[in-house]
Amino acid sequence: MTTQATSITTGNPSMSKIFTDSSTDDVWSGNVLTDSIAGQSIGILIPNSTLSFAQAEYEAGCMAWRLQNAQSLQVSVRGWGVKSGQNCMSEAGISPVRVAPNDILTVYPLPVDGTAQKSNVLAWVTTTKGTELFKGLAVADNTATALVTAVNGQGLGDAFFNSTLQRLSVQCEDGCTLDSIQIIDEMGGVVFTAQGNVRGASTPAAKSNEYNLDLARLAINIGKGWSFKVITVSE
Numbered sequence: 001m002t003t004q005a006t007s008i009t010t011g012n013p014s015m016s017k018i019f020t021d022s023s024t025d026d027v028w029s030g031n032v033l034t035d036s037i038a039g040q041s042i043g044i045l046i047p048n049s050t051l052s053f054a055q056a057e058y059e060a061g062c063m064a065w066r067l068q069n070a071q072s073l074q075v076s077v078r079g080w081g082v083k084s085g086q087n088c089m090s091e092a093g094i095s096p097v098r099v100a101p102n103d104i105l106t107v108y109p110l111p112v113d114g115t116a117q118k119s120n121v122l123a124w125v126t127t128t129k130g131t132e133l134f135k136g137l138a139v140a141d142n143t144a145t146a147l148v149t150a151v152n153g154q155g156l157g158d159a160f161f162n163s164t165l166q167r168l169s170v171q172c173e174d175g176c177t178l179d180s181i182q183i184i185d186e187m188g189g190v191v192f193t194a195q196g197n198v199r200g201a202s203t204p205a206a207k208s209n210e211y212n213l214d215l216a217r218l219a220i221n222i223g224k225g226w227s228f229k230v231i232t233v234s235e
Contacts, residue, residue: 001026004059005022005023006020006109007036008033008107009087010051016053020034023058023107026110042104043099047099047103049099054077054079055082056080057084057085057086058081058084059083063080063107063122064107064122064124065079065108068103079210081109082200086202086209088209110122110137113137115138120135121230125165125228127222128163132150136230144182146184157223157225157227161223162223164221166217166218167214168213172199172232175198175200175235177197177232178212180196181230182228182229183227184227185225199211
């Protein structure tokens with residue numbers, strides 16, 4: 001498996017710390033970031049501190065991150081990384097969260113797909129049953145491709161049957177354009193679609209460094225056998 005350098009600079013208006021790791025691609029497990037000076041996890045280093053921003057970076061591809069309690073596994077905040085050197089504080093704000101002593105920062109990176117006209121994609125999917133990270137590997141250009149949960153490979157209808165879809169946030173690999181997303185019912189019909197974009201500070205047309213599409217205030221009731229698909233165009 002491949003690895004890449006990752007980091008998260010996080011804190012509040014009074015202080016901040018840098019946490020780093022050499023992270024394995026396509027997994028959460030083992031990718032625990034530690035302080036660049038003391039080598040401690042965030043819960044040990046700054047317990048009870050309040051975080052109001054997080055600037056996460058990876059080398060190449062795409063990356064999700066989360067602040068998680070190592071004992072209860074409860075996630076208190078999550079977000080996207082950006083390619084190293086493309087961070088902007090205007091996008092780094094998070095809802096204020098207090099660090100618990102058992103909290104850890106973990107990341108889920110994906111590399112740039114090495115095959116022409118194929119891309120890797122991540123998506124945070126939030127429903128009334130919770131939030132899960134979805135992924136698509138080697139997504140072929142101009143082909144509607146279903147994403148599945150990063151941890152156990154379930155489709156949208158299996159993971160979130162009988163819930164209401166509330167938010168979608170999609171991050172494609174560097175340079176990749178998200179043409180559109182589709183929510184597909186069990187009969188193959190398109191229930192909902194939305195157009196995406198490219199991202200990244202080096203691309204003039206980009207609207208965000210962090211995401212290709214971010215949809216809030218959705219109200220889509222998910223049925224059994226439904227799927228969440230993306231259509232992409234590689235760089």
